[in-house]
Every structure is written in C-alpha cells, then in structure tokens.
Amino acid sequence: MAKQVSPGVLALRKVVDDVYADAREAKKQGKLVGWSSSKFPCELAEAFDLNVMYPENQAAGIAAQRDGEIMCQAAEDLGFDNDICGYARISLAYAAGKRASRKFDPETLEFIIDPKSGKPLKDENGNVVIDPETGKPKKDPKTQVPYTVLDDIHEIEALPETTEKEIAYKNFRREAIKPYKQMRIPQPDFVLCCNNICNCMTKWYENIARMCNIPLIMVDIPYNNTIEVSDSAVKYVRAQFDAAIHQLEELTGKKFDEEKFELACKHANRTAQNWLKVCDYLQYKPAPMSGFDLFNHMADVVTARGKEAAADAFDLLAHDLEQNIKEGTSTLPFPEKYRVMFEGIPCWPKLPNLFKPLKENGVNVTAVVYAPAFGFVYNNMDEMARAYYKAPNSVCIEQGVAWREGICRDNKVDGVLVHYNRSCKPWSGYMAEMQRRFTKDLGVPCAGFDGDQADPRNFNEAQYTTRVQGLVEAMDANKKD
Amino acid sequence: MSIETIVKEFSAVAANPKGQLKAYKDAGKKCIGVMPYYAPEELVYAAGMMPFGMWGSNSKTIQRAKEYCATFYCTIAQLDLEMLLDGTMDLLDGVITPTICDTLRPMSQNIRVAMSEKLPCIFLAHPQNRFADFGKQFCMDQYDHVKGELEKIAGHEIKSEDIAKAIKVYNKSRAARREFVKLASEHCDVIDPIMRSAVLKAAWFMDKAEYTEKLEALNAELKALPAAKWNGVKVVTSGIICDNPVLLKVFKDNNVAIAADDVAHESRAFRTDASEEGDPMMALVEQFTNTDYDILLYDPQSSKNRRGEFVANLVKESGAQGLVLFMQQFCDPEEMEFPYLKRALDAAGIPFIKLGVDQQMRDFGQAATAIQAFADVLSVQ
Numbered sequence: 001m002a003k004q005v006s007p008g009v010l011a012l013r014k015v016v017d018d019v020y021a022d023a024r025e026a027k028k029q030g031k032l033v034g035w036s037s038s039k040f041p042c043e044l045a046e047a048f049d050l051n052v053m054y055p056e057n058q059a060a061g062i063a064a065q066r067d068g069e070i071m072c073q074a075a076e077d078l079g080f081d082n083d084i085c086g087y088a089r090i091s092l093a094y095a096a097g098k099r100a101s102r103k104f105d106p107e108t109l110e111f112i113i114d115p116k117s118g119k120p121l122k123d124e125n126g127n128v129v130i131d132p133e134t135g136k137p138k139k140d141p142k143t144q145v146p147y148t149v150l151d152d153i154h155e156i157e158a159l160p161e162t163t164e165k166e167i168a169y170k171n172f173r174r175e176a177i178k179p180y181k182q183m184r185i186p187q188p189d190f191v192l193c194c195n196n197i198c199n200c201m202t203k204w205y206e207n208i209a210r211m212c213n214i215p216l217i218m219v220d221i222p223y224n225n226t227i228e229v230s231d232s233a234v235k236y237v238r239a240q241f242d243a244a245i246h247q248l249e250e251l252t253g254k255k256f257d258e259e260k261f262e263l264a265c266k267h268a269n270r271t272a273q274n275w276l277k278v279c280d281y282l283q284y285k286p287a288p289m290s291g292f293d294l295f296n297h298m299a300d301v302v303t304a305r306g307k308e309a310a311a312d313a314f315d316l317l318a319h320d321l322e323q324n325i326k327e328g329t330s331t332l333p334f335p336e337k338y339r340v341m342f343e344g345i346p347c348w349p350k351l352p353n354l355f356k357p358l359k360e361n362g363v364n365v366t367a368v369v370y371a372p373a374f375g376f377v378y379n380n381m382d383e384m385a386r387a388y389y390k391a392p393n394s395v396c397i398e399q400g401v402a403w404r405e406g407i408c409r410d411n412k413v414d415g416v417l418v419h420y421n422r423s424c425k426p427w428s429g430y431m432a433e434m435q436r437r438f439t440k441d442l443g444v445p446c447a448g449f450d451g452d453q454a455d456p457r458n459f460n461e462a463q464y465t466t467r468v469q470g471l472v473e474a475m476d477a478n479k480k481d
Numbered sequence: 482m483s484i485e486t487i488v489k490e491f492s493a494v495a496a497n498p499k500g501q502l503k504a505y506k507d508a509g510k511k512c513i514g515v516m517p518y519y520a521p522e523e524l525v526y527a528a529g530m531m532p533f534g535m536w537g538s539n540s541k542t543i544q545r546a547k548e549y550c551a552t553f554y555c556t557i558a559q560l561d562l563e564m565l566l567d568g569t570m571d572l573l574d575g576v577i578t579p580t581i582c583d584t585l586r587p588m589s590q591n592i593r594v595a596m597s598e599k600l601p602c603i604f605l606a607h608p609q610n611r612f613a614d615f616g617k618q619f620c621m622d623q624y625d626h627v628k629g630e631l632e633k634i635a636g637h638e639i640k641s642e643d644i645a646k647a648i649k650v651y652n653k654s655r656a657a658r659r660e661f662v663k664l665a666s667e668h669c670d671v672i673d674p675i676m677r678s679a680v681l682k683a684a685w686f687m688d689k690a691e692y693t694e695k696l697e698a699l700n701a702e703l704k705a706l707p708a709a710k711w712n713g714v715k716v717v718t719s720g721i722i723c724d725n726p727v728l729l730k731v732f733k734d735n736n737v738a739i740a741a742d743d744v745a746h747e748s749r750a751f752r753t754d755a756s757e758e759g760d761p762m763m764a765l766v767e768q769f770t771n772t773d774y775d776i777l778l779y780d781p782q783s784s785k786n787r788r789g790e791f792v793a794n795l796v797k798e799s800g801a802q803g804l805v806l807f808m809q810q811f812c813d814p815e816e817m818e819f820p821y822l823k824r825a826l827d828a829a830g831i832p833f834i835k836l837g838v839d840q841q842m843r844d845f846g847q848a849a850t851a852i853q854a855f856a857d858v859l860s861v862q
Contacts, residue, residue, distance in 0.1 A: 079820030083553070083811055195609065199583050202609060203776075203817035206783035210821060213784050220779065222606035222619070223580040225589065232622035236608060239615030393583075397590040420551050425813065428551050429587025433594055 006331075008317025009293075012300050015310050019053075019303045020181040026051040027186035032252065035095075035208065037201050038302045039391050040194035040219060041384065044244055046264030046306040048252050052192065053185045055208075057302045058094070059087035061182030063348035063454035067100035067148065072455045074098040074150055086423040086454025088204040095188070095208045097154040099177045103147035109172045111146035118144035151177060153187075190214050190251055192244075196221035196391035198426045217247045221389055227399045229389040237385035264306040265384070271305045272375045274314030279371035281321040282411045286336040288324035291365030292355060293331055295346050301374040337362025338475050341408050343369065343434075344419030344427060349456035357468040367411040372403045393426035400430070401437050408442055414475040417468065418448040422458040445474035487699045488676045495682040495724075498533070499569055502686075505531045506572045511634060514576035516561055516585070517721075518745060518777055519607055521765045523755065524628050525577075526689065527647035528635040533573065534685025535561045536746050537840045539725045541569070549591040555584045555811045556840040557722065562592055565599070575601045575634045577627065581777050583813055603630040609779035611770040620766045628762070644761035654693040655751035658684060661696055662741060662748060664703040666799060669738030670711055671703070674729040677739055681747045682724050714859040715740040717796045719822070720807030721815060722746040723838070731849045735856040741799035743792050744807070749775060776814045788818060789825025796831050802859040804833040805852070811839075832858060 027033045034045065038056045045052045062071055068090060075089035076082050078096055082089075103112045120137040121129045129138045151173065159170045177183060193205035193216060202218070209216040219240045224233065245256045278297065281288050297317070304310035324330055342365040347354055358365070369392055376387040390399065408416070416438050420428045435446040449467040452458035494501055505512055511530040515522055525532040537560035543550075545566035546559045564570045576596070578589040593602040605627055608616045628639055661680060665672040672680075680699070684692050713736025723729070723744055732739070742748045755761075755768035772778060774791040796804050804826060809815055819835070826833050834855045836848050 079823055081808075081816035081819065084813060084816050088817075199581065199586070199609075199777075200813050200817070202779050203814055206780060207817060207821070209783040210786060216781075216783050218610055218779060218781070220609035220616075222608060223586045223589070224606070225593075225604035230622075232619060236610075236615055236619035239613070240610055243610075243613065243615075393586065397587075397594060422553060425554065425811070426583040426586050429554065429584065430549070430590045431551070432549050433591060 006317070006320040008313060008320040009297075011309075011313035011316050012297055015304045015307065015313050016057075016299045017181065018309070019307075020185065023051040023053050023186055024184065032189040033186045034190045034192055035091075035188040036192035037194050037197060037205065039196050039388060040192045041241065041244075041388055042306045043261060043264040043268055043384070044241065044248060045192060046267075047245075047257050047261035048248050048254055049260070050248075050252070053188070054303050055091035055094075056087050057299050058182045058185055059090040059454055060345075060348045061180070061299075062090050062094075062100070063456075064351060065178070065180055065182065066349060066456075067178065067183070068349045068454040069456055070100050070148055070150055071098065072457075082455075085198075085200050085204070086452050086458075088200055090454055091204065092207055092211070094185075095211050097152050097187075099151045099153060100183055101149050101151035101173075101178060102145070102176045103149045104172065104176055106169060109168065111176070113141075113144050114147040115139070115144070118142075148178075153177075188212055188214055191216045192219075193217070194219040194221060194388065196388055196394045198393050198424070200425075215247070215251060217244050217251075219244055219388075221391070221394050223394055224389060224399075225396050227396065227402070229386045233389055234382050234385045237389060238381060241381065241385065265378075267308045267311050268306045269377055270311035271301065271307070271314060272377050274311055274318060275301050276371065276375045276377075277318050278314050278321065279368075279375075279407075280410075281318070281325070282366040282371075284325060285339070285412055286330060287332065287339070287364055287366050287411075288321045288330045290330070290332040291342065291368055292346075292351070294368050294370060295351075298370055298374070301370075305374075305376070332364050334359050335362055336364040338414045338472060339364055339366040339412055340471070340475075341365070341367035341369075341404065341411070341413045341416045342419070343404070343416055343431065344421050345424065345453040347419070347451040347456075347459045348454060350451070350459050350461070353459070353461050354464070357465045361468065361472045363468070363472065365417075367404075367407040367413050369404055369407070371407055393424075397430050397433060401434055401441075404434065405438065405441055408438065408444070413442075413444060414478065415444050415471050416446040417471060418446055420448050420450050422450065422452040423454060443478070445471060445478060447471035447474070482698060482702075484671060484699060484702045487695060487702070488672070488680060490695065491683040491699075492676065492679040494686055495679040498686045502533060502570070502572050505688075511574040512572060513603075513631070513634070514561075514565075514570055514573045516576065516578050517557065518579055518581050518585075518750075519769050519772065520577045520579050520605055521624055521627065521769070523644060523647040523651050523765055524624065524631055524639060526650065527643040528631045528637075528639045529643075530574070530631070530635055531688060533570075535564070535570070535576070536685065536722055536724070537561060538564060538569075539727075539840055541567075541840075543841065549595060550588075553811050554588075555809060557809070558584045558588045560840055562588065562595065565592060565596055571599075573600055575603055575630070577603045577605055579605045579607060581607050584811070601630065601634060603627055607769060611778075612781065617763070617766050617770055620769055621762060624762060624765060641761055644765070645757070648755045648757055648761055648764055650690050650693070652754045652757065654684065654689040654696075655754055657693045657696045657700060658751045659748070660700050661703075664700055666715065666738065666740040668703050668706050668709050669713075669715065669740075670709040671706060674732040674737070674739050675726050678724045678726070678729055678747075684751075685746075711738065712736065713738055714803070714856055715799070715801040716855075716859070717741050717743060717792070717799055717801045717804045718747075718807065719743040719792060719804055720745070720838070721809040721812055722840075723807040725838075725840075725842075725845075728838070728842075728845050728848060731845060731852045735853050737805075737852060737856050737859075740801035741795055743795055745775075745777075776818045786821045786825055789821045789823075790829075792822060793825040793829040793831055796826070797829065802832070802862060803855065804831055805855070806833060806835045807838045808835050809839065810837055832862070
C-alpha cells in the first residue's frame with residue numbers, strides 16, 4: 001500500500017516545488033535570479049520580489065538523489081580539494097556548469113540503461129524472480145535508469161546547430177541532464193552571502209561570483225563569544241542590512257519597498273513560529289512523527305521562510321500532528337522505544353542507511369538542533385539583526401549547549417547521536433566538549449560517528465551501525481538503573 | 482657582528498620559543514600568546530607586555546588536543562591547544578584567540594574551556610565587511626575589548642601615546658623584515674631558505690625593538706656584500722606556514738632559493754603598516770581594514786581574480802621562475818582559493834607545484850622528490 005502523505009506534508013512539498021518552478025520561470029522571462037546562503041536575511045530579497053535559489057538546499061537534494069559524489073568529483077577536477085565542504089563542492093561544480101546527466105547513444109538518441117540499477121522484479125505473487133542464468137534476482141525494467149555521467153552546460157551550448165541531426169543531438173543532450181528540480185536550477189545573476197553559518201561560505205560565494213562574473217552582496221556575521229549579542233554587533237549587522245538594501249536597489253533598479261519588506265517579515269516570523277510549533281510536537285511521548293521528517297521540512301524554512309504559503313503549510317502540518325496525537329498515530333513506521341537527539345546535518349546520500357539501525361532498534365530522533373536554529377523570531381530590524389547573529393555555528397559553546405540541552409530536556413531524549421561531519425569544521429569543532437557536557441548535565445549517553453552531509457565516500461556504515469548499537473545498549477543500561 | 486653570528490642568534494630563538502618565553506618571564510615581563518591571524522600585537526606591546534606568536538610546532542605530537550578536536554582540523558590550531566595543555570606555554574599570562582577561519586571559531590571555545598582555570602583568553606572577531614565606516618567601527622569595538630582585557634592582565638591602563646610608540650616600533654620592524662626578504666633574495670648564496678625562515682620566525686618570539694635592531698644590523702651586513710653569484714633557481718613560496726627546517730633543507734640541497742613569499746607566517750604578516758598619524762587605535766583598525774590580497778579575507782571585488790593576479794605579479798616582480806605552494810592540510814581558505822590562484826599562474830605562464838603539508842609530517846620524501854623535479858624543470862627554462 002502506498003504510504004499515506006498528510007495534507008501538511010503535501011503542502012510543504014508544493015511550497016518548495018513552487019519556489020524552484022517560479023525561479024525557472026523568472027529566468028525564462030529574463031528576470032534576475034539569485035543564489036543565497038540559507039541564513040541570509042531572505043526578507044531583504046522578498047522586498048524586491050526577487051527569485052532566489054538556495055545552494056545548500058540544492059546540494060542536499062543533489063546528494064539525496066545520489067549525485068553528490070559525481071558533482072563533488074567534478075569540483076575536485078576543477079581544483080577544489082576534497083577536504084572542502086561537500087555542499088560547497090557540489091554548488092561550485094554546478095556554478096561552473098557541471099551537471100549530472102543521463103548517458104545516451106549519440107546515434108540513436110536513446111538512453112543507455114545501467115543494468116545494475118533498479119529494484120528486483122517480482123511475480124504476480126510478490127515473490128522475487130530469479131534469473132536462472134546468474135542465480136541472482138532479476139531487475140524490474142520499469143525501475144531501471146540510465147548510467148549517470150557528467151556533462152557541462154557550456155560545452156552543450158557551444159555545440160554546432162546547423163544540421164537537423166546536430167540540433168536534435170544538442171537538444172537531446174540538454175534534456176538528458178537529470179530532470180529533478182535541484183539539477184535544473186537557473187544559473188545565478190547575483191549572489192547573497194551571509195556567513196553566520198561559516199566562513200567557508202564567504203569563499204564559496206566569492207568563487208561563484210568570480211565564475212559567473214556577477215555581483216556578490218555580503219552580510220558578515222562574525223563569530224560570537226557570548227550568549228548575548230552586543231549592541232556593537234547589532235549596529236554592524238544593521239548597517240550591513242542598509243548597505244545590502246542599497247546594493248539591491250542598484251541591482252534591480254527598484255526602490256526598497258518597505259511594505260513588502262514588512263509583509264515578508266510578518267511571513268518569516270509566522271513561518272518560524274509555526275516551524276517551532278511543529279518541532280515542539282516531538283515533545284509528546286511517543287512522538288506523533290519521525291524526527292527525520294524535520295530534515296525534509298527544513299527545505300521550506302530555508303527556501304520559503306518569507307512566504308505566506310510556507311507559514312500556512314507548517315500550520316497545516318501542525319494540524320495533522322494534532323490529529324495524530326488524538327488518534328494515537330505517528331509517521332514513525334515502528335514503535336518508539338528510545339528517543340535521541342541527532343546532532344548535526346544528516347548524511348543526505350545515506351538517509352536510508354542512517355534510518356535502518358534506528359528502525360531496527362526502535363530509536364526515534366525526537367530532537368534536532370535545527371529546531372531552534374531556524375526559529376528566527378523578531379519584532380523589528382534590530383531584533384532581526386540579533387536573530388540572524390545566532391546561527392548554529394556562530395554562537396559560543398554555552399549558547400550551543402543551552403539550545404541543545406533545552407530541546408533534549410523538552411523532548412525527553414534518552415541519548416545523543418553525534419555526526420562528526422567531515423564537511424563541517426565549525427560544527428564538528430566543539431562537539432567533543434559538547435558531548436561531555438550533555439552526559440554531565442543530562443545524564444544521557446552520547447555516541448559519535450564519522451560521516452558527511454553530501455559526500456558518500458566519507459560515511460562508513462559499519463562504524464555507524466556499531467555506534468548506534470553501542471548507544472542503544474548504553475540507553476538501555478541507563479533505563480534499567 | 483658577522484652575518485653568521487646574527488643568523489645563529491635568530492636561529493637559536495626560532496628553535497626554542499619555550500626558552501624565550503622563560504627568559505622574558507624571568508626578566509619580569511608578562512607574556513601574551515597571540516594566535517593567527519591579524520591580532521593587534523601592538524596593543525600587547527603598548528601594555529608593556531611581550532606578545533608571543535603561536536603558530537603550532539614542528540616537533541610536537543597531537544595527543545591532549547584530541548580530547549577536543551576531530552582529526553580533520555588544521556594542525557597549527559591543534560598544536561597551539563596541545564602546547565597550552567601540555568605545559569609548554571604555562572608561563573603565558575593570557576592568550577588572544579582570533580576567529581577569522583572555521584577552525585579558529587570553535588577553537589576559540591575549546592581553548593577558553595580548556596584554559597578556564599589556567600589563563601585568561603581574549604576573544605577577537607574581525608569584521609569581513611571591513612571597508613565601510615561600520616566595519617571599522619566594529620573592528621574598533623573589538624580592539625577596545627582586547628585592549629580592556631589586556632589592561633586587566635597588565636594591571637594598568639594602556640595609554641594612547643604608548644600605542645603610538647608601539648606602532649612606530651612595529652612599523653620599523655615590518656619595514657626591516659620587508660627589506661630582509663629582498664636582501665635574502667639578492668644574497669641567496671649567503672642566506673639559504675633555512676636561515677631565511679629562522680630570521681623571520683624569530684620575530685614572533687622577540688621584543689620587536691630588540692629584534693629590529695638585530696635585523697637592521699644583519700640587513701646592513703647583507704647590503705655590503707657583493708652581488709650574489711647564483712646558479713640555482715628562485716621561487717616564491719605561498720601558503721600558511723613553511724618553517725620546517727627539514728623541508729627547507731630540501732630547497733637548499735636542490736639550489737632552490739626563495740625570492741619572495743606569500744606566506745601567512747611570513748610576508749602576509751608584515752605587508753601592511755599602521756599609520757603613525759592620528760588616533761593610534763584607529764590606525765590599528767585601518768591597518769587591518771587595509772589588509773588585502775589575503776586568502777582569509779573577503780574581497781568585495783570578488784568577481785575579479787585580484788589575489789591570484791597579485792601573487793602571479795609577485796612571482797614576476799621578485800625575479801622568481803616559479804612558485805611552490807605549501808597547501809596546509811585542512812585549510813579551507815587556502816583550498817578554496819587554489820583553483821583561481823592556479824588560473825592566474827597559468828595565465829601568466831608561471832610554473833608551480835603544490836605540496837600538501839602539516840606540522841605532524843615527519844617524512845618529506847615525497848616533497849623532496851617533487852621539489853627536486855621542479856628545480857630541474859625550472860633550471861632548464
């Protein structure tokens with residue numbers, strides 16, 4: 001039976017699909033399309049009706065579609081070290097014109113199917129059909145896909161188109177680029193960078209600006225050593241907002257529309273509040289959803305925070321969850337035995353592998369730091385500056401610990417699973433100390449594993465499974481005590 | 482004093498920072514550790530204290546720092562923490578932790594936590610949007626904070642006139658180091674890469690007035706020498722740090738001289754002077770905001786390849802035939818800027834090699850082969 005998808009989830013999916021579709025349409029109409037870091041104040045771009053794409057969201061999508069490795073390698077071939085953040089590598093390869101595409105025969109213009117792809121073929125009774133020649137399960141041809149190859153849009157556009165054959169080939173090659181939305185975003189006309197996430201972002205966006213010869217609008221958020229955001233810091237960021245507005249005015253030839261800005265702020269606040277409301281449903285025991293759902297819904301907070309539709313969709317999801325509570329149901333496909341906080345960005349290319357041992361052991365993720373991290377709630381420009389000053393990697397260890405321990409307590413976790421994310425130095429940089437504090441302050445066990453948010457080569461499933469097993473045993477022992 | 486004697490003295494200092502620290506402490510000076518990058522050392526000096534550069538170590542092994550850091554972190558930062566944990570830097574009275582890169586951000590927290598009962602940590606966050614007045618004001622606020630914390634350690638106020646004096650001392654020292662870099666290239670038959678590194682490295686562990694006096698004496702001796710008869714090749718070095726004598730010996734053995742450098746631990750640290758006019762605090766702020774062509778800093782004209790072209794020009798102007806890039810392992814900013822540095826070098830027809838390095842490396846066999854082959858290529862050009 002097909003999995004039931006709730007109206008809220010459908011609405012959230014549509015919001016993100018629309019953001020991508022609108023940007024493609026805008027580009028077609030000759031309008032400006034920008035690329036933005038996920039925690040750049042989207043309210044500013046909304047005030048100018050600009051269509052904006054989010055490379056982090058795009059990279060996560062590409063990685064989840066299993067094209068992280070080929071795009072990372074493409075960036076490495078351009079000279080970017082494999083040590084660099086996987087999101088940055090995917091995005092830089094994409095900005096340079098590299099695309100994951102489907103292999104085809106240039107003569108027949110037919111896709112060349114990868115025989116290893118696809119799901120096992122099943123007979124009318126649902127049994128797997130075995131190939132008598134190989135003794136292995138046969139593949140269902142309907143589920144098989146072409147080989148993935150790397151292509152380059154600049155190479156494609158430089159192809160001749162004099163003969164009919166040349167035109168057909170060129171068009172087919174354009175169409176062979178993987179059709180999912182993240183592989184089809186328009187090239188940028190400008191970039192919006194806010195480095196509250198990391199300083200890698202600064203260099204990443206400078207590189208995009210250089211590759212595409214486009215303007216870069218920069219909002220710098222220096223690292224903060226105190227829980228409070230000082231007035232000096234607020235003044236610095238406020239002034240940068242003003243400078244960014246001025247740059248956007250020059251870029252668009254429009255005046256800053258205060259009304260639109262106020263409206264975007266209103267939507268962004270409502271989205272943030274509804275996002276936090278949705279996250280809070282994980283406080284119920286058992287939870288009415290799988291915490292992994294939040295990873296998917298993050299796409300909305302990133303790409304559509306300032307849009308009314310996002311706020312509405314989260315509201316709808318909250319209703320769905322309320323209904324689950326009443327009915328005693330959950331989107332978690334197994335009974336919840338343990339509750340953990342998942343620390344860090346998930347390994348997008350390996351989500352099923354991440355989920356598997358959790359499912360086997362009845363572990364639900366009931367806390368993720370993204371909950372407070374995207375809950376930008378404010379009443380005026382100064383508060384907005386303060387809100388954007390607090391991103392997961394720009395806050396001091398005390399704030400980072402307070403956020404996490406807050407959700408661990410509220411969401412009643414039994415343990416913490418820490419992703420040492422090879423792509424994210426600022427995030428993983430103080431996790432060892434945080435782990436010690438979680439155990440000391442909350443009395444819960446922690447387990448760490450090595451992985452990567454986008455490059456599947458940095459994830460070791462055997463190590464992960466063992467660590468989850470160890471965590472489960474420790475949580476079990478803790479419960480018995 | 483002979484060139485040999487002065488260089489020997491600098492080499493002894495560069496090889497024994499712990500001894501230097503002890504000597505200054507014995508002389509009654511308070512000492513402040515200064516981590517990379519761009520900390521306004523002049524404020525420490527103006528407080529009558531001794532700034533101590535912290536750029537890792539070529540001889541230590543990371544052990545205690547593992548309690549705090551995952552394996553994929555810059556060894557310079559990890560070894561700084563190691564030296565704070567293992568007692569090497571126990572005599573310090575404080576440490577300044579700038580946070581301009583993604584390793585230094587969380588490292589500032591690890592150091593503050595690890596040192597909470599041992600010594601005060603002075604946090605510093607530089608602005609990247611540093612050109613407009615609002616950027617300068619933020620930098621000023623940060624420097625005011627650093628000044629205030631230093632005053633607490635020093636036990637007295639840091640006076641404006643003392644900052645002005647410190648700026649003069651530091652400008653003089655920077656000018657002397659820039660001149661030494663030129664002279665070391667002109668007389669590369671006398672100053673080999675190991676000596677060059679030791680002379681520049683010693684600056685991080687010496688009172689700048691004392692250092693400058695000695696360096697000026699060395700420069701005078703070098704100026705008096707006849708022009709070098711150099712049969713080898715010349716390169717520009719680039720990267721965060723390249724102070725390992727074992728690695729530099731490979732340069733020497735293959736007749737590879739260093740014509741100039743684009744190294745954070747060397748020339749990048751003394752390229753930009755502070756104004757000796759006006760408010761000295763603002764002069765320090767503007768010294769930072771004027772810093773340019775640096776991999777760690779935001780370039781508002783980022784659609785151009787200004788830094789890549791700057792380094793390519795440096796190679797040409799210095800008379801070098803090629804460039805050796807020391808790629809510090811796990812250094813995002815260096816890695817992120819590499820493709821466009823390569824593009825600029827290729828466009829200018831400048832040969833280069835990229836060597837992966839970190840401070841835990843003990844075997845330089847592979848690097849030696851690469852440098853030897855590179856020297857051969859350059860010598861036939």
